[in-house]
Amino acid sequence: MAIDSHCHLADAAFEGDLAAVASRAHEAGVTDAVCILSSDTEEEFARVDAVRAAWPGVVFATAIHPHRAGEYAGRVADAVRVVREAVTRVSALLLGEMGLDYHYAFAPRDLQREVFAAQIALAVELDLPVAIHTREATDDTIAVLREAGAGRVRGVLHCFTGTAEDARAALDLGFYLSIPGIVTFPKAGALREVVAGLPADRLLVETDAPYLAPVPHRGKRNEPAFVVETIRQVAAARGETFDDLSRQVRSNLQDFLGASRVDTSVKAVV
Ligand SMILES: [Zn+2]
Numbered sequence: 001m002a003i004d005s006h007c008h009l010a011d012a013a014f015e016g017d018l019a020a021v022a023s024r025a026h027e028a029g030v031t032d033a034v035c036i037l038s039s040d041t042e043e044e045f046a047r048v049d050a051v052r053a054a055w056p057g058v059v060f061a062t063a064i065h066p067h068r069a070g071e072y073a074g075r076v077a078d079a080v081r082v083v084r085e086a087v088t089r090v091s092a093l094l095l096g097e098m099g100l101d102y103h104y105a106f107a108p109r110d111l112q113r114e115v116f117a118a119q120i121a122l123a124v125e126l127d128l129p130v131a132i133h134t135r136e137a138t139d140d141t142i143a144v145l146r147e148a149g150a151g152r153v154r155g156v157l158h159c160f161t162g163t164a165e166d167a168r169a170a171l172d173l174g175f176y177l178s179i180p181g182i183v184t185f186p187k188a189g190a191l192r193e194v195v196a197g198l199p200a201d202r203l204l205v206e207t208d209a210p211y212l213a214p215v216p217h218r219g220k221r222n223e224p225a226f227v228v229e230t231i232r233q234v235a236a237a238r239g240e241t242f243d244d245l246s247r248q249v250r251s252n253l254q255d256f257l258g259a260s261r262v263d264t265s266v267k268a269v270v
């Protein structure tokens with residue numbers, strides 16, 4: 001068994017062969033997946049039924065990505081409304097991905113921070129965990145999580161490739177760290193060292209499919225089945241077996257989503 005804590009199954013890249021992608025994942029033992037939806041991208045929502053049909057039990061997350069924050073200059077309240085509606089539409093169990101990306105900086109930094117902080121406040125209000133995208137922006141990301149989260153935000157840093165210090169800052173906030181296929185790259189020795197020292201109960205693994213395919217699939221379209229390569233590499237770095245690590249990350253994902261799952265069932269009854 002295995003999990004993919006972060007993938008974009010509603011991306012156009014999977015439109016033609018979603019059922020085959022899902023069945024390869026199941027054959028590889030990938031039982032659980034979190035599908036990330038961009039709250040203001042209607043094409044992705046149009047594919048939600050197809051994703052559900054291909055992968056029953058898939059969990060949805062939705063938010064506004066930092067790349068899209070530029071759309072909300074002077075109207076951050078609209079961003080919050082859009083995310084709130086998107087969460088309801090798909091019964092999302094978490095808000096994501098949201099955060100800060102100073103590498104591409106498609107939107108001005110201050111606006112990225114504003115849109116991010118507003119979504120963190122929404123997550124606290126809805127009592128849902130968050131999936132955070134942060135690139136070349138660790139300090140500001142942690143600062144927003146501290147201020148807007150006010151000690152009440154739970155979540156995961158997705159695609160974690162940071163230093164031991166970055167990891168410590170996130171762990172101190174009670175966050176999980178999700179390790180991507182990058183950990184399989186020959187030059188990722190430093191990341192493998194960091195991963196070796198992380199607490200077992202805060203580890204998740206992900207593909208970020210269709211992006212970032214692990215070795216030996218590098219350069220191809222990524223898909224959830226390939227998460228087994230990441231688990232293999234993380235297990236080797238930590239001196240654990242593939243099966244033990246697979247079980248551990250699955251149980252971590254259940255714990256991570258646990259509170260929101262219970263919450264959803266309560267809402268369904270009401
Ligand atoms: Zn991301």
Ligand SMILES: [Zn+2]
Pocket residue numbers: 006008036097208
């Ligand atoms: Zn992503």
